[in-house]
Amino acid sequence: MTNTSDTWLLKVEGLTKIYGEPNENSVRLTGPLFGSNICPETDCIVACADINLELFPGEVLGVVGESGSGKSTVVRLLYFDLESTAGVAYFSRYGNGTLNILNESGQKKRYMRNHLMGMVYQNPKDGLNFRFSSGGNIAEKLLMAGNFNVGRIRERATELLEQTEVPVRRLDDSPASFSGGMQQRVQISKAIANNPPLLFLDEVTTGLDVSVQAKVLDMIRTLQQELGIAMIVVSHDLSVIRMLTDRTLVMKNGRIVEQGLTDQILQDPQHPYTQLLVSSLL
Amino acid sequence: MIPSFKKFNSRFNFAFIDENTKREIRRKLLKAICLPGYQVPYSSPEMPIARGWGTGGLHVTLSVIGKDDVFKIIDQGSDASVNACNLRDFVHRVTHCRVTFDTHAATLIQTRHRIPEEQLNDGQILVFQVPQPEPLRAVERYETKTREMHGEADYARMWVSLYEAFVRYGDIMQGAGYPVMVNGRYIMSPSPIPRWDVPNLHQSDCLYLFGAGREKRLYAIPPHTDVVPLEFDDVKFRIEQFPGIRCSLSGTGGAFMDELYNDLGHFRHVINDSDFLDKLVEHKTRPQQWSNKYLQQVLDEMNANPDLES
Amino acid sequence: MPPILDVRQYTKRFDMHVLNGKRIHALSNVSFSLEPGELVGLVGTSGSGKSTLMKSIYRTYLATSGAILYQSLRYGPIDLVRATDHQIIALRRDEITYCSQFLSVIPRVPAVDVVAESLFRQGIDRDRGQQQSRDYLDRLGLPQELWDAYPSTFSGGEQQRINVARAIIARPRLLLIDEPTASLDQRTKDVVIDMIVALKAGGTSVLCISHDRYTLDRLADRRIELQDGHVVAASEPVS
Numbered sequence: 162m163t164n165t166s167d168t169w170l171l172k173v174e175g176l177t178k179i180y181g182e183p184n185e186n187s188v189r190l191t192g193p194l195f196g197s198n199i200c201p202e203t204d205c206i207v208a209c210a211d212i213n214l215e216l217f218p219g220e221v222l223g224v225v226g227e228s229g230s231g232k233s234t235v236v237r238l239l240y241f242d243l244e245s246t247a248g249v250a251y252f253s254r255y256g257n258g259t260l261n262i263l264n265e266s267g268q269k270k271r272y273m274r275n276h277l278m279g280m281v282y283q284n285p286k287d288g289l290n291f292r293f294s295s296g297g298n299i300a301e302k303l304l305m306a307g308n309f310n311v312g313r314i315r316e317r318a319t320e321l322l323e324q325t326e327v328p329v330r331r332l333d334d335s336p337a338s339f340s341g342g343m344q345q346r347v348q349i350s351k352a353i354a355n356n357p358p359l360l361f362l363d364e365v366t367t368g369l370d371v372s373v374q375a376k377v378l379d380m381i382r383t384l385q386q387e388l389g390i391a392m393i394v395v396s397h398d399l400s401v402i403r404m405l406t407d408r409t410l411v412m413k414n415g416r417i418v419e420q421g422l423t424d425q426i427l428q429d430p431q432h433p434y435t436q437l438l439v440s441s442l443l
Numbered sequence: 444m445i446p447s448f449k450k451f452n453s454r455f456n457f458a459f460i461d462e463n464t465k466r467e468i469r470r471k472l473l474k475a476i477c478l479p480g481y482q483v484p485y486s487s488p489e490m491p492i493a494r495g496w497g498t499g500g501l502h503v504t505l506s507v508i509g510k511d512d513v514f515k516i517i518d519q520g521s522d523a524s525v526n527a528c529n530l531r532d533f534v535h536r537v538t539h540c541r542v543t544f545d546t547h548a549a550t551l552i553q554t555r556h557r558i559p560e561e562q563l564n565d566g567q568i569l570v571f572q573v574p575q576p577e578p579l580r581a582v583e584r585y586e587t588k589t590r591e592m593h594g595e596a597d598y599a600r601m602w603v604s605l606y607e608a609f610v611r612y613g614d615i616m617q618g619a620g621y622p623v624m625v626n627g628r629y630i631m632s633p634s635p636i637p638r639w640d641v642p643n644l645h646q647s648d649c650l651y652l653f654g655a656g657r658e659k660r661l662y663a664i665p666p667h668t669d670v671v672p673l674e675f676d677d678v679k680f681r682i683e684q685f686p687g688i689r690c691s692l693s694g695t696g697g698a699f700m701d702e703l704y705n706d707l708g709h710f711r712h713v714i715n716d717s718d719f720l721d722k723l724v725e726h727k728t729r730p731q732q733w734s735n736k737y738l739q740q741v742l743d744e745m746n747a748n749p750d751l752e753s
Numbered sequence: 754m755p756p757i758l759d760v761r762q763y764t765k766r767f768d769m770h771v772l773n774g775k776r777i778h779a780l781s782n783v784s785f786s787l788e789p790g791e792l793v794g795l796v797g798t799s800g801s802g803k804s805t806l807m808k809s810i811y812r813t814y815l816a817t818s819g820a821i822l823y824q825s826l827r828y829g830p831i832d833l834v835r836a837t838d839h840q841i842i843a844l845r846r847d848e849i850t851y852c853s854q855f856l857s858v859i860p861r862v863p864a865v866d867v868v869a870e871s872l873f874r875q876g877i878d879r880d881r882g883q884q885q886s887r888d889y890l891d892r893l894g895l896p897q898e899l900w901d902a903y904p905s906t907f908s909g910g911e912q913q914r915i916n917v918a919r920a921i922i923a924r925p926r927l928l929l930i931d932e933p934t935a936s937l938d939q940r941t942k943d944v945v946i947d948m949i950v951a952l953k954a955g956g957t958s959v960l961c962i963s964h965d966r967y968t969l970d971r972l973a974d975r976r977i978e979l980q981d982g983h984v985v986a987a988s989e990p991v992s
């Protein structure tokens with residue numbers, strides 16, 4: 162929700178992920194028109210297809226849709242957790258935005274993950290190693306960015322925990338003993354440890370109780386305003402989308418069915434599915 | 444009467460292992476030498492001893508040994524332990540090579556968990572028996588993942604585990620098998636040698652070969668290779684300290700010590716390397732030791748306090 | 754000088770897919786313009802399309818047909834109907850502010866930060882933004898003990914004042930303001946009106962919806978009346 166400039170930070174074209182063995186009709190015969198993402202001919206699953214998007218520096222983009230709509234798949238492809246079946250993605254902060262980051266080597270992808278991206282998963286277990294302390298989890302990102310000074314690592318970890326309102330005396334405790342909200346905040350500390358220009362948030366408040374949810378959302382907003390990080394926020398919860406994002410993509414059966422300014426999506430939805438989604442909002 | 448004749452003069456091939464298998468192991472060793480610190484999978488054939496009792500070291504030894512080699516074997520510094528004696532007898536029986544206790548006289552030394560105190564030279568090979576070749580196993584249990592991590596030099600979790608040890612205990616506690624970075628590329632487990640020995644892997648004149656029989660892996664450090672223990676900018680690698688402690692048999696220090704307890708609970712210190720100790724006590728000479736900055740510091744301190752010599 | 758805002762043949766129709774494709778004709782062929790520095794009052798009965806028009810200009814609603822030409826500082830003449838989402842985001846940040854009837858609050862954000870949010874977005878640092886924000890809240894007579902409280906718990910009148918302060922503090926080029934003085938007492942009403950007058954004196958063009966005769970008499974240069982989605986009466990620009 163802060164400054165956006167006139168050039169994209171991330172540009173994605175035709176991003177597709179298919180599980181199983183597709184044939185030439187698989188993409189054509191799936192999607193919202195068919196109400197399914199399972200190919201009737203080969204039974205392959207088209208998790209997402211033909212995803213095009215542009216994210217500007219400092220912009221917050223929402224991705225909303227029901228379970229199985231492919232919204233998490235999109236961010237996991239972009240964070241290299243999954244391998245894409247087709248499509249290209251350019252990242253202006255890597256190779257001047259001329260390289261398809263999805264085709265880079267594992268080593269280069271890891272460089273991007275450690276220096277230029279952050280990810281916060283719905284389940285803290287996916288983003289944190291519970292066998293390490295919270296400080297150790299944050300240290301992992303800092304070590305991989307070439308910081309080999311224990312004193313400075315601890316200073317930075319302390320600073321991050323303060324920023325995310327985790328009691329600093331828990332620095333050396335394993336996040337396994339933390340509450341859900343606190344685990345999520347440690348995960349966020351880790352994700353932003355190297356000041357990345359791009360952050361993915363995958364259902365970060367799902368499963369937290371309402372007061373904790375508000376606290377986490379507020380913290381994300383504040384961090385975003387202060388650090389100007391561009392974010393892709395995945396959620397099935399329209400109030401999270403309303404609170405955090407400038408623009409929103411609506412996904413169904415692995416496709417984008419509508420995109421626009423968030424207030425427009427919420428107040429003047431065009432696609433029948435979006436209208437249904439908005440009208441179901443409590 | 445049916446004439447009896449012997450088809451073979453000996454019941455087994457020279458050095459026990461058949462030539463084809465030896466060739467395979469030598470080929471893998473060459474690969475290991477070409478990629479310092481990289482773990483090369485190999486066949487690990489059956490031996491007349493159980494896996495986990497030094498089969499990896501034995502495979503390497505028997506594949507590289509020649510008729511002119513002089514063989515020495517130590518077990519945690521000792522030539523006389525049961526394990527060392529049995530393996531020495533076995534190697535001698537299947538090769539008829541000369542065997543020795545003298546570190547300097549040996550051309551091929553097999554070892555369990557120590558590097559001799561006496562410096563090795565460019566005519567010598569040291570063969571390590573390795574129980575667990577994978578330094579990343581403690582942080583990642585799947586082999587497919589650790590191979591990927593090595594492939595991509597993804598050592599984040601290794602470093603975090605060192606950080607965690609420091610945070611928890613105030614020091615990097617890894618005692619035996621301190622992880623090292625070999626040639627700036629692979630993190631390697633030096634087998635469970637004490638930290639005292641780790642600096643001696645760096646830029647040595649001799650060849651180091653490692654065999655892990657149970658895990659079916661070979662690796663190597665060729666002569667004159669950079670081997671650096673993992674350390675932080677502000678938390679450094681240190682070797683074991685024996686402040687003011689002297690060997691109760693030789694009266695000197697500057698070597699890795701054993702603590703020996705008697706039934707009354709009293710203990711005394713004795714130099715661990717039996718050949719080194721013998722030379723000090725019987726020949727009254729101090730063999731040429733390795734030169735590294737850690738040992739140098741220990742020797743300097745010892746020489747600064749000669750009055751402690753008993 | 755061309756008008757800062759020129760609405761041409763603007764039509765908005767809602768297609769309600771969830772209601773079996775029911776169509777609502779909200780605005781039909783609406784045309785009018787707004788001169789730089791002018792304040793136009795939008796009047797009409799409830800449901801006549803005033804708020805729809807305002808949200809259409811702000812692009813919360815997508816056009817069915819027509820054009821809305823805006824003279825932007827950043828982009829020059831630009832059609833708000835066809836501008837990209839990113840252009841709209843930039844215009845909302847720097848040039849156009851919309852102040853709705855209802856305050857949409859974010860949980861756990863104190864009043865002072867709600868008001869200063871547009872300043873933060875423009876890159877003004879936290880301390881200065883909050884200082885300005887307190888100044889506005891003070892002038893609007895919001896009790897000091899509420900400044901650091903969360904507005905979701907405020908009364909209607911208090912929320913209204915937060916909402917107005919939030920819109921005015923950004924000093925936009927074009928202000929779209931919906932019922933700024935409803936549910937305010939006479940004294941606060943005058944404070945708000947004075948603030949809008951001052952803003953206008955600084956060059957801001959304003960489109961204002963109000964049912965309140967007093968507010969419009971004090972503020973509006975001219976009025977446009979909507980009825981059933983059509984412009985039924987519009988006075989000519991004063992110039």
